[in-house]
Amino acid sequence: MSQNAELLARRERAVPRGVATAYPVFAARAENAELWDEDGRRFVDFAGGIAVLNTGHRHPKVIAAVEKQLALYTHTAFQVVAYEPYVALAERLNALAPFKGPAKTILFTTGAEAAENAVKIARAATGRSAIIAFAGGFHGRTMMTMALTGKTLPYKKKFGPMPAEVFHLPFPVADHGTSVADSLKALDVLFKADVEPSRVAAIMIEPVQGEGGFYEAPRELLVALRKICDEHGILLVADEVQTGFARTGKMFGIEHSGVEPDILTVAKSLAGGFPLSGVIGRAEIMDAAEPGGLGGTYAGSPIACAAALAVLDVIAEEKLVERANAMGARIKTKLEAIASRNDVVPMTAIRGHGAMIGFDIVKGRVAYEPDAEATKRVTNAALDEGLILLSCGVFGNAIRILVPLTASDAILDEGLAKLEKALSAARS
Numbered sequence: 001m002s003q004n005a006e007l008l009a010r011r012e013r014a015v016p017r018g019v020a021t022a023y024p025v026f027a028a029r030a031e032n033a034e035l036w037d038e039d040g041r042r043f044v045d046f047a048g049g050i051a052v053l054n055t056g057h058r059h060p061k062v063i064a065a066v067e068k069q070l071a072l073y074t075h076t077a078f079q080v081v082a083y084e085p086y087v088a089l090a091e092r093l094n095a096l097a098p099f100k101g102p103a104k105t106i107l108f109t110t111g112a113e114a115a116e117n118a119v120k121i122a123r124a125a126t127g128r129s130a131i132i133a134f135a136g137g138f139h140g141r142t143m144m145t146m147a148l149t150g151k152t153l154p155y156k157k158k159f160g161p162m163p164a165e166v167f168h169l170p171f172p173v174a175d176h177g178t179s180v181a182d183s184l185k186a187l188d189v190l191f192k193a194d195v196e197p198s199r200v201a202a203i204m205i206e207p208v209q210g211e212g213g214f215y216e217a218p219r220e221l222l223v224a225l226r227k228i229c230d231e232h233g234i235l236l237v238a239d240e241v242q243t244g245f246a247r248t249g250k251m252f253g254i255e256h257s258g259v260e261p262d263i264l265t266v267a268k269s270l271a272g273g274f275p276l277s278g279v280i281g282r283a284e285i286m287d288a289a290e291p292g293g294l295g296g297t298y299a300g301s302p303i304a305c306a307a308a309l310a311v312l313d314v315i316a317e318e319k320l321v322e323r324a325n326a327m328g329a330r331i332k333t334k335l336e337a338i339a340s341r342n343d344v345v346p347m348t349a350i351r352g353h354g355a356m357i358g359f360d361i362v363k364g365r366v367a368y369e370p371d372a373e374a375t376k377r378v379t380n381a382a383l384d385e386g387l388i389l390l391s392c393g394v395f396g397n398a399i400r401i402l403v404p405l406t407a408s409d410a411i412l413d414e415g416l417a418k419l420e421k422a423l424s425a426a427r428s
Helices: 003-014 060-070 084-096 111-126 143-148 180-193 219-232 302-317 320-339 372-385 409-425
Strands: 027-031 034-037 042-045 103-108 130-134 166-169 200-205 235-239 263-266 277-282 347-351 357-361 390-392 398-401
Touching: 042 409, 060 302, 084 103, 084 277, 084 302, 103 111, 111 143, 111 200, 111 235, 111 263, 111 277, 130 180, 143 166, 166 180, 180 219, 200 219, 219 235, 302 320, 320 347, 320 357, 320 409, 357 372, 372 390, 372 398, 372 409
Parallel strands: 130 166, 130 200, 200 235, 235 263
Antiparallel strands: 027 034, 034 042, 103 277, 263 277, 347 357, 357 398, 390 398
16 A cells, blocks of 8 residues: 555544545645655646745745754744744734834734634624625635625535625626626615614725635726725725735735725745735724733744744745746736647636636637536546646636746746646546
């Protein structure tokens, strides 16, 4: 029996089925954009731990920073004895905040924690309780963030009832038949039928939906939401958990629109593979909660803070914002060439800023008919080719590319060649 098969059998006996794993392989080691499994097989990694590894697996500067911190102390709990790496990271993130005026940052551990605490902060700052989010959006698996998430399966099945006063609007995607006007009309109806604007604390939106299919929030929508928020005293929250830290060719995805949010949630690639998240917001908003109202035992781990400070250095020193744009152009050129072929599964809607690239698998080249079954064949064929690839989307038919921004052109091209073979192999 192979090591992977043996571990899979152990996993099935020891781990509940509620936590799914995309593929029956187990990691043995990884470097930058490459991963080797327990059977010694090598893979090109186009998943990046679900957008966590913008700086790649085990970046030397990140590892060195962690090793240095390990030699000093690993945990004190920031609420008991504070430490400089937390403060230094907050200062760095405040300086990067995509809005004018003073900013403050609080650190947590997971993206869901960041989103949940953004709600707490918004409620404390406004004295209001309702939150508006979008269909197709993903914000986490805690009770509040599960309510915020705009997708029932698999995230909400068997877990209801959801927390009250969370409302959803349709997210505008032309191929899905929803326009910006439709979304704004739905908001107007919501204000008239279910919740008055004066009871709404915040509107939360991903600048690019992650699990929802890598669809960008149109600038027209973000501008309109900013105006509506200003008119009614509502806070605009940008969930940057998947879009942050150079992935979209900007430090934060919201920057493509020019719209300034009041609060940002960050996580994933912030700490190069170490668990860390944060909420960055306007200082007066962030100070609304009472002392002791926010925090967590492991929140802002000194090890993760050290890693994050190194990540920010790597992004600047290796010009990963510019690298993301160059990689994205290279990826799109290749995908457009593949899409023109007749011997691959039909694909359409190649899209994305920077190196946050997605495209859809469809049943034909005329009408837009999502093909989730063919999408699964593509990801499985990719694994056979030695490529780790993820799907997503409300119809399960989107392929997303999240290759580390530190990957060489040679590795990127190798991965794209494997993807091309998978798209051909998956044609029924």
